[in-house]
Amino acid sequence: MSTTAVDPVGEAATRTAATHASVAVPVAAPHDSCRRILDEMRGRTFECAAAVAICAADGTLVGMATMERLLAAAGDTPVRDVMDPEPPTVTPATDQEEAAWRAVRRGESALGMVDGTGRFLGLIPPDRLLAVLLAEHDEDVARLGGFLGSSAVARSAATESVWRRLWHRLPWLLVGLGGALLAAAIVGAFEHQLRTQVLIAFFVPGVVYLAGAVGAQTVTLAIRGLAAGVGIGRIAFREAVTGPLLGVMFALVTFPLITVLWDEPRVAAAVAVALLVASSIATVLALALPWTLDRLGLDPAFGSGPLATVIQDLLSIVIYFLAATALVT
Known part of the structure; x- marks a missing residue:
């Protein structure tokens, strides 16, 4: 032997x-x-x-x-x-x-x-x-439980000190602050359109919110999928189709409502187009960010939400004002 x-x-x-x-x-x-x-x-x-x-x-x-x-x-x-x-x-x-x-x-x-x-x-x-x-x-x-890695890592993240929490969260939130300032600058660049038709300003929060909400739902699904071992590729097609479909539904609802309530079909058309385009882009962006952060070895749970929010908000504002410029002013 x-x-x-x-x-x-x-x-x-x-x-x-x-x-x-x-x-x-x-x-x-x-x-x-x-x-x-x-x-x-x-x-x-x-x-x-x-x-x-x-x-x-x-x-x-x-x-x-x-x-x-x-x-x-x-x-x-x-x-x-x-x-x-x-x-x-x-x-x-x-x-x-x-x-x-x-x-x-x-x-x-x-x-x-x-x-x-x-x-x-x-x-x-x-x-x-x-x-x-x-x-x-x-x-x-x-x-x-929706965590990445192991429960030991999850417990560490849940019980870490205040300074560690700040270290993990503050950089992403500072990116969001910078995005808010940039958004204000973008809105200011379309001052002429706002003066021509002040009604355009009424729907900025709505367009930004709905597009952001679509993206937030996709980010949540993507992070859950990564945590459960489901690759982004397995949900990408369905989400990429879901975004435009949601945009179409938003457009079909908002166009007649705005037209009836404010008697401004051109503004209604700008809002409908912006919701369609922004919702379509939101799902793609929301899928790309968690995947990118995961590939870079970063926890998507910390960065995806704030980063997706600021990028999506900026894109939604630009898309809406471009549509308003083309259809209203």
């Missing part, structure tokens, strides 16, 4: 089976007797002795014998008679959660790891399998 000396980790990702495998494990040949295996194990230290890997002369894993089977067998019984000839195995690249559940489904105390040719690389001990299951459970619970 021997212990494997193959290093299975290499450059594998930290969330794969390779990082949990142990190479200091008992290895025996199929013809070895159960007594001989147990005798050779005494006085030696293994990282995992829950099972013995049974390998052919070329290092191929041909079976696994648990300690319970070895102890229950007669001393002269060849280990090939008590081993599991088809043990569950994984490769170094197998996702750690899949590896853990594969062992659980088979009721194995350890999990063998092999390369593409079946050569034995090590065992994943039961304590590491349990640690993986606990970590994945922790992450799943965090995702269900």
Whole structure:
């Protein structure tokens, strides 16, 4: 009997089976007797002795014998008679959660790891399998709660000090403050249009609010999707279609109402066009920001809302005044 000396980790990702495998494990040949295996194990230290890997002369894993089977067998019984000839195995690249559940489904105390040719690389001990299951459970619970990463990160963000809260939030809010000042400058640039038809000013808050609300809903869905492991690509098409449809509905409602109540069909047309265009852009922008922040390693929950709000507000104001300029003044 021997212990494997193959290093299975290499450059594998930290969330794969390779990082949990142990190479200091008992290895025996199929013809070895159960007594001989147990005798050779005494006085030696293994990282995992829950099972013995049974390998052919070329290092191929041909079976696994648990300690319970070895102890229950007669001393002269060849280990090939008590081993599991088809043990569950994984490769170094197998996702750690899949590896853990594969062992659980088979009721194995350890999990063998092999390369593409079946050569034995090590065992994943039961304590590491349990640690993986606990970590994945922790992450799943965090995702269900709408957090990114793990519940430990979420708890840290929820209980962090006042100064840390300011550090995380203030930069984004300062961007919003700058956007508010810029919005005032944009409105001032259309002073002539406002003097020509003061009614235009009445609908600026409404256009900005509705477009912002559409974007806020999309941002919320995008962040939830990222937190739950759903990629932006899976919701992009539906949201990209939803935005224009909402804009059409807004336009169909606002045009007749403004025309009837204020008797200004040109202003009504400008509001309807602005809502249609701004709502269509809002969904695209609201999808792009969380995805970009996530790719940059930033938490979308902190930056997406304020950043999307200021950009969407500025675009809505520009779109509305351009429509008013073309249709009213």
